Amino acid sequence: MHLQAKGQVNAQQLAEHCQVSLRTIYRDMDALSGAGIPLYSERGAEGGYRLLGNHRTQLNGLSADEAQGLFMLGLSGQAAELGLGGVVAEAQLKLLAALPTGQRDSLAKMSDRFLLDAPGWFGEAETLPALVPLAEAVRRQRRLWLRYRSWKSQRERELCPLGLVQKGGQWYLVGQVGADIRTYRVSRILDFKVLATGFERPQDFNLAQYWQQSRQRLEQESYPDQALLRLSAQGHKLLRALFSPYQLARSQAQGEPDAQGWQQVSLPMGSVWHMASELARLGAEVEVLAPAALRKQLADTASKVLALYRPKDS
Template identity: 55%
Template sequence: MRASRLLTILMTLQARGLVTAQTLADECEVSLRTIYRDIDALSAAGIPVYSERGSDGGYRLLDGYRTRLNGLSAQEAEALFMTGLAGPAADLGLGAVMAAAQTKLLAAMPAELRGGAERVRARFHLDAPAWFGEAEQPAHLTAIAGAVWEQRALQIRYRSWKAEKHRRIEPLGLVLKSGSWYVAGQIEGRVRIYRIARIRELTVLDQRFERPESFDLAAFWADSTQRLGEELHSNRATVRLSPWGVKMMEAFLSPLVRNGAGISEEADAEGWRIVTIPVGSVRQAAAELLPFGAEAEVLAPEALRLRMAEIAADLVRIYGDGARGREADVPAAAVIASRVLTGTPS
């Protein structure tokens, strides 16, 4: 246990430079006294580690000292190859770099670890886009990635859902979500998200910017997506679902909506249950519930119920000619429309 901890301290100092004793204690999950003893043990073993005093002090290795010991366990070596995302790396113009890095990593590994790493590469594959969707190939992705690295501002012409806008942004990071690339761009101290495929024109400016030290891309993205989901589903709808409709929830509703749904414990004589789900606007809610077809009946709010009836009536007008004289084949949408428009109970 101690040998593993000593190796962790050594590799941390080699990777980061100056590190405080408290940071080492937190990462190793031990006391400060234990860290002090470990540092003494490393020094006694001939490792050139020394301390810097003061409020900004800590421990560091002698400049230029490097150890060839990688300390990888079999599981750690395999995990490294799980991060080899060839598709995204290629999108960023780093495909050849990624391949070269993996080749060098394999060459540096002890022979007993190479087999496991090769098995991981052969048996695991990341397919980021959603089912039956294609990954975007934004024209400006490589240029934006370069601007993120070099901390250069961008002038963009962006097409949103509502209008076309011109913006000067400071790109703080890139995110790949379900096959689509996004850039987190700062404007006058506020960070916004832009879908790169919607950027029509882009100019990388000579102006550099200071990246906020407190900005955490992963935390920002998680908070933003959670907040956006809640804003888009700030209302609730009451829906009556058939047994099959309840099963369809997993396929047709997002995790956020499913997690916020409430399902009645008791079913009626036909096995239908009452479900309350988070929804957004009437138009958005109707679009989300249409895939359920006749397996769902909206009970409230009334505006959503009427909108579903209007859509069902439109479907009857479109497909009605093919069902004339064949009552058994009348589309289920007609039944829904008839019930809603006439007030007939289900």
């Protein structure tokens, strides 16, 4: 398949690609030739191995849509959400049919042993009627008009849809507006229209790279400050169970636990109000040492809760 894709490759390149020795490459090439694969080898600095004529490995007539759907193999749930369930199923059948019997049985066993369940625990799957037509607009490169509910207000946008990303069970649309590339949560799209006009994708745009950079930027912007806490042993357990992996990975213990098991820990935090709400779940197993505004906010919250539950005079 590597020769078929590259045209001509020398033995050293094949050895590096397959992570084997040159001796293994020479042996395998002899074996392929003996099996009837029309290989041609040419000596010299510009030489290498190539397939003769129009020899190709066939997959029993994959359609263009089925070929595009191959990237979703093993992601049947996501494929169905995007309207590609049937296409992926057909592509999988044709791929299986092209394999030798032993490999076909092995692949079937693998599919029974591994499962991707993307949404988090206790979360209901979103019903997103817009997802299939949005996916079609991404595939066909058609511009979109949409009305979107942000945190502050409703807004209208015309954009070029560059991709769809599923993160934590939520779908996000990545679109270009002018020179900017932005992210929209699909569940917040109130209305949309697929326009007749097409667009050209930016040649240097890479969806995976954009998403990684966007995610890292969001995490950094969401937790710009540090809180200094004093936690009991139980507080440590609650912290690990209730706080985000991003915060936990960047938490730092200060010194050793005291005789009662309490220990100082620094932890990334966002807004004072949000952090106080999160820490309230730890009850009396945490004390805020800094910043002062967070300590005051948590104390005010505790006072209000105490007043709410204080026995009332009859």
